[in-house]
Amino acid sequence: MAAMTKKGETVSSNICCSPVFISRESLCSILTHETLMNHFQSTLPKALTILQTPIRQHYSLSSSSSLLLMPSWSSSPSLPYIGVKLVTHFPQNSSLNLPGVQGSYVLFNSTTGQTLASMDSTQLTLYRTSSVSGLASKFLARPDCEVLLMVGAGALAPHLIRAHLSAVPTLRKVIIWNRTVEKATTLAQKLSQSEEFAGVSFEGSGSLDEVVTLGDIVSCATNSETPLVKGEWLKSGAHLDLVGSFKHSMMECDDEAIRRGKVFVDNEAALVEAGELVGAFDRGVIKRDEIGGCLVELVRGDILGRSSSEQITVFKSVGSAVVDMLAAQLVYETYTRS
Structure with a gap:
């Protein structure tokens, strides 16, 4: 104070x-x-x-x-x-x-x-990480989004769901995917019983390739070291939120998702830490100067976020002090x- x-x-x-x-x-x-x-x-x-x-x-x-x-x-x-x-x-x-x-x-x-x-x-960390993703979705997700897909059902998942629902009030359905489908279903049932989510439906899923195509916002919070979200699955106009990876061996999406999307980061550390981006740079999928910009540039209005309703946007965060x-x-x- x-x-x-x-x-x-x-x-x-x-x-x-x-x-x-x-x-x-x-x-x-x-x-x-x-x-x-x-x-x-x-x-x-x-x-x-x-x-x-x-x-x-x-x-x-x-x-x-x-x-x-x-x-x-x-x-x-x-x-x-x-x-x-x-x-x-x-x-x-x-x-x-x-x-x-x-x-x-x-x-x-x-x-x-x-x-x-x-x-x-x-x-x-749970609050600040999810709130950074939520803030980014204000600028990068379509304003008429209806379906949020949460990839992962760990401790961060309910925070990311709350942040995205707060940031994009048009969301009406949340699908939760987890390798262990029981965890996804349990979390969906728990959230559906909360009065704070009136008007929003929740369901669990164990088939990622089926539900990714439904997501207007696809938010990922896993420790995966193999790509989970395939770029070919993303629907036109989707916003992909990548939270989990913070070292080179970790990645939550494949190169096609990075190639198809306009990529933004929370800060420049993501360019040297995030496995999805470092690998894409090394393989020539994307160049560093093709990154759309950082979160603070979106907040200040220095750069344009989403440029059309059909554009796919990608936000990669690694956290910062x-x-x-x-x-x-x-x-x-x-x-x-x-």
Whole structure:
């Protein structure tokens, strides 16, 4: 939280406060996908000019597990924070009924270095990742979309569904696909029972090639290392949202999907980290200068998103410390005002 000095500058008003721990429950009571998307849309352009955000550090702990460190800091009084997210990625945790992605976010005062707060970054990541995708769909999906296909039924899936439904209110049907069809069906049944989704139908599916052709928005959140979505399956005017991959060995769609679509990214790290794009560059499917642009350019209106109702758009996100910081800022400042 911030206060005004006599000169009108914003400074932290938490210099003498003890650090706070913001629980998972508190975080979930503070955030909604709609408010976070709005926060990103209003703050992202300025934040990119004042935040220092080194490329995240990625350490392989084993053949399947990873440790990621994502720091960000600002010396501007308008955003007086230092933040670090520490994340573990253990995809095998699904067999233990535990989240595959877990971690903590620590927020410091950038004037004094004082610890201000720590919070559950697992939930923070789920909210910010899905809200980035939702925000992108505002610019890239057709305004008359009716069918959302969710590829994957893990922890991120219900968040992506909520974000896309908030961003594109014309959506009326959600199809959930998962390799284990029971997981897709269970999630569909659970969501269909919620009053927040009045007027939206849900169903599970185990046949991806059949349901991809129905998706106006196809959102993917998997750990797949083999292409799931084939470009030839995408309908005219579809928007493909790729969330899962963050290293070269991972990919959720094939080269044809990249070739057919106009590709946008959340930030430039996607060009060197995402398996779908790195592989496509290497194979000559697409050149780097053919990428449509970044999310902040869409938000600022610097570039055009969708140019026609028939165009296929692709959005690839890998995450960034910038949106982590902005999400943590919203949580912390809301929490300390309450």
